Amino acid sequence: MDPEAVESVEQVPHGGVDDPTVLDFSANTNPERPPGVVGVYDAALSVARRYPSDYCEFRTAAAETVDCEPRSVIPTPGGLAAIRLALSVTVRPDDRVLIPAPSFGEYAREVRLQGGDPRHLHHDELLDADPIDYAVVVVCTPNNPTGEAADPDRLREFAARCRETDTVLLVDEAFLDFTELPSLAGEPGVVVARSLTKMYGLPGLRVGFAAATGDLRERLDTARMAWSLGTPAAEVGTHCLEQTEFVEKTKKRVDRERKRMRMSLSRQFDVYPSDAPYLLLDVGRRDVSDVVDAARAEGIAIRDATTFRGLDSHVRVAVKREHENDRLLDALADV
Incomplete structure (x- = not known):
């Protein structure tokens, strides 16, 4: 920052x-909210005297949800924490970042906190943009507040264009689990940000994750806070992710x-x-x-x-x- x-x-x-x-x-x-949440929380609270483990079960459940390798999953205290983490390892002062508009206002704020320069483009036009002049491009799917999801084929094509220009693609999938569309998790050069807040009705618990591969994954894992999820949050998150x-x-x-x-x-x-x-x-x-x-x-x-x-x-x-x-x-x- x-x-x-x-x-x-x-x-x-x-x-x-x-x-x-x-x-x-x-x-x-x-x-x-899913059945059994209270019981899982109470049981986790009883072992919260110890520091959290390596989140193996949470990573596995999250990976199964978005169809990627468990190693690709980086636990975070909410989707916004995943977005901040991703921008913190990809944006330097004065870097330009392309973000959709109208869309989630935190994107521009988080870019500015890194010293970056947010550039807005209408969300309908973003996948047609040339990513060459940007350190990061942010896509929100479904877009908030308009509600439309990006076409997954066009999104993958855009991810390929971003790789050609060494531009990181950050995809906010906070509401994607309300659709039948596939996640972009595991795609090279992409960071996916996920929130458990929306689908599982637990905004106060703060559970989410980022997903990435290769060097991006290594940077995210290095930069994330130690013990980034409390034990109750990790246990409840794992339980929720299994409630298909x-x-x-x-x-x-x-x-x-x-x-x-x-x-x-x-x-x-x-x-x-x-x-x-x-x-x-x-x-x-x-x-x-x-x-x-x-x-x-x-x-x-x-x-x-x-x-x-x-x-x-x-x-x-x-x-x-x-x-x-x-x-x-x-x-x-x-x-």
């Missing part, structure tokens, strides 16, 4: 509310509810197509704050998406369970 950059870099706004009486559609986490039935059930629910919500919301708003557990809405000539306030008056929080670069008339809503989604649809029906 560049000490001189820290003074000029600000925090990035995020969704999520602390009030337990509010139904939160502003953060895109699963409202359900839970994942399939969640994907079916999200797909069904997303289609239903999009059809209903399209009567009033321009709704973006999505492969993710959220929908981006263009509210048109309405004031975004009025839409956010109208939902809040009904005890519901939605995300003001004007904090994303290039969006000025948008809100983002999560896809939750049927009865919760019904409350959102009712709250926005007359806005």
Whole structure:
């Protein structure tokens, strides 16, 4: 991290509310969690007097999830920690980094913290860019907040072009497990960042990982903090990654509810197509704050998406369970 950059870099706004009486559609986490999590956590807490091991079981479970070698997996305390770790070993001061827009605001912030120069390009155009002038290119798939996933064939072709120019490709797959698309983990010259926060509904536990091969893998493993996951986080993460039935059930629910919500919301708003557990809405000539306030008056929080670069008339809503989604649809029906 560049000490001189820290003074000029600000925090990035995020969704999520602390009030337990509010139904939160502003953060895109699963409202359900896998069975058995509490028991696994309690059992792990009893052995937390010792330092964590080498995370062998976690690496194996993660590798099976993204179809790579266990050695390629680098445990991190959340997906954002994987992104910071990747940028810390690939970006030098004044390096240019290509990032999508609109997209997750932390990319630009993390690049700046390394002293790098973030350059924005519309996410739809990014895979057509020439990577030669960049130290790193960041791809978010599915993109947040728009929801579209990158075509895997085009993404692999772009990864090949990045290798030709010695440009590292950082792929944020925080929401990819809500799709049927393959991970890019194990592809040479690529760092994949994964989060267990979204699918498994455990944002406060902070579990994730990076995946890379060759020299990239060695640099990530050297630079990562020792004991990067606490024992409870590692044990719960391993348990969650093994819950394939839970994942399939969640994907079916999200797909069904997303289609239903999009059809209903399209009567009033321009709704973006999505492969993710959220929908981006263009509210048109309405004031975004009025839409956010109208939902809040009904005890519901939605995300003001004007904090994303290039969006000025948008809100983002999560896809939750049927009865919760019904409350959102009712709250926005007359806005």
